[in-house]
Amino acid sequence: MRPTVHDIAAAAGVSLATVDRVLNRRPGVRHVTREKVETAIRELGYIRDVAAANLAKGRTYPLVFILPASDNSFMHGLNGEIRQAILRSAAERTDIRTVEVSAFDPAALVAVLEELSQEKPCGVAMVATDAPEVRAIVDRLVHAGFPIVTLVSDLTGSLRHHYAGVDNIAAGRTAARLLGRFLGPRKGEIAVLAGSMLVRDHRERLEGFTAVMAEEFPDLSILPVLEGRDDPEIAHMLVAGALARNAGIVGVYSLGAGNRGLIRALKEKAVDRTLTVIAHELTTYTRAALIDNTIDAILNQDAGHEVRSAIRVLKAKADGLPVIDAQERIRLDIFLKDNLP
Amino acid sequence: MRPTVHDIAAAAGVSLATVDRVLNRRPGVRHVTREKVETAIRELGYIRDVAAANLAKGRTYPLVFILPASDNSFMHGLNGEIRQAILRSAAERTDIRTVEVSAFDPAALVAVLEELSQEKPCGVAMVATDAPEVRAIVDRLVHAGFPIVTLVSDLTGSLRHHYAGVDNIAAGRTAARLLGRFLGPRKGEIAVLAGSMLVRDHRERLEGFTAVMAEEFPDLSILPVLEGRDDPEIAHMLVAGALARNAGIVGVYSLGAGNRGLIRALKEKAVDRTLTVIAHELTTYTRAALIDNTIDAILNQDAGHEVRSAIRVLKAKADGLPVIDAQERIRLDIFLKDNLP
DNA sequence: GATTTTTTGATTTACGTACATCAAAATTGG
């Protein structure tokens, strides 16, 4: 039978009240007594029953998700997953709120974080915008004891407790290798469609992509990046234009959103040529395109996993509990038409 | 505030005891009264506080994992993950035991299941051996109220509650497409190394593999399957032999274990030729081979995820709680050297 | 040694549920 506070009190030769004081870092315990209790805890292998503790405390976990107000499939999906999590709130003792903040706007994000620090959520998950002032306030909040995890887009160099998202450099590298290997001995040019080079994830994907391309596939050259602002219309225009202008294009890497436009452009222009296409994010559109061979592979991050992982990590940090790293690692999904979920 | 049993009692105009009788299906409640209580439960949206209930019941979850006594990296890894889970037992209220049963031996498996049904575990996770008698006893146990999940290897057509493993047909199909696409226009022969055609997972992988090969890559022909019994020595011998005999081999698909032998054979024989190789299961050996380009891609199932998922599902089934399907879906990991964890 | 301060003990209530007991009420059968 697992030891309880009573067993510790008995083993340490102190009262229940003292054990409680030690466990919950309440004042009024002499150093030697505290040591005795801690020894007993260690020797008996006592583990606090978190369920019982939460019950006694009536604890809930007020969590805040900060999301950019972007209108694309991925963010919609992410929002949906958060709503799902809210439905599970009762069972998980969470109390989740989302805050929208204008995209790519560090000042707005800082303002929201500033505000949040007044009310006392027990954790914050945020899609980070990469800027020094954001890093600064995140570090301040972490120092003040707020658990913070970044979601989808990281804030490297900051003190955030965890990043619930994929390694975007690895994603770009993987895309490059897939594209290079799929093209085999073919030579030619590669068009890259991104959302915006202001977004860290996109920059990182591109960085990984160009690195592997340069190292391993010298016969393929990368054309100047098309910035589609994650907008289907713009993406369509840019890709259609590039394909019309440049007959040497043999592959396309779409590392952002707006794939609806990309797919339309591919179907219009590419009936006569065989393009190899790698895109990010599994949506109804990209899924259909993968199945009809318009797209050859989709790299994906599972928004549901990211949200659930962020919640688990925030709860664990709030309780000072360890995290199972392997469980919380968000994997890069590679989908071919054969392993679609 | 979330409603409690007290609120239901008040709302239904009955006593706490009656609510308790309804909630825990105890006898002695008139039909009309039961209806009243159930209405109140529904209207207030009452959800039993599982943590409090488990505390009151002193509930633990005795779980049994039935594993084949196979001596390969994957099974060792699986065992390791179960040991990790056992270390978390205290926090998760589980009480996990593993039982080894001789591999590919339906009778032995049936005997173990028969025995288990005497002691009353609240859940069983098993690496299934695919046989009618196993299906029969699984169905019987499920009918008797035992939660059962299959692990790694499924038992299709049985009533098991859940399968914590990858879709092996999809895995085989994915391997075929990767191999076909990587080889591009090259023609030639493909060697397939399996463990044993008696194992369902291996049969399924092969089935998916040959299907896509036939449909989409008619220039590649599949040689008769080499059955290495998941043994590195045998695998080495078989692959070395095949490569020596057949100069037309351009690709290898290793769908089972024993990759240590495969890798050795590849390094000995294939310095002069460019083989494209797809293997299953990420181990220290396959990882190293992926990095040094001996292997081109690794398909993997994450044993840790499988074990944790099996435990979550069994607990949920034991409590009659719903399962988050998307969370419990075990994904096929595709690793290139760029996205290794 | 007396006083103040700090530390410790003893005890109680609470969280939400499970489960048992006994008495009271309602229903059923004759």
Add this chain to the structure above:
DNA sequence: CCAATTTTGATGTACGTAAATCAAAAAATC
């Protein structure tokens, strides 16, 4: 309508922890 039976209520204890109160003991200060 009475007795037997079923249904319901009232109440208490337990699970393991948190948190509070007040008294008692020990230590520090003068």
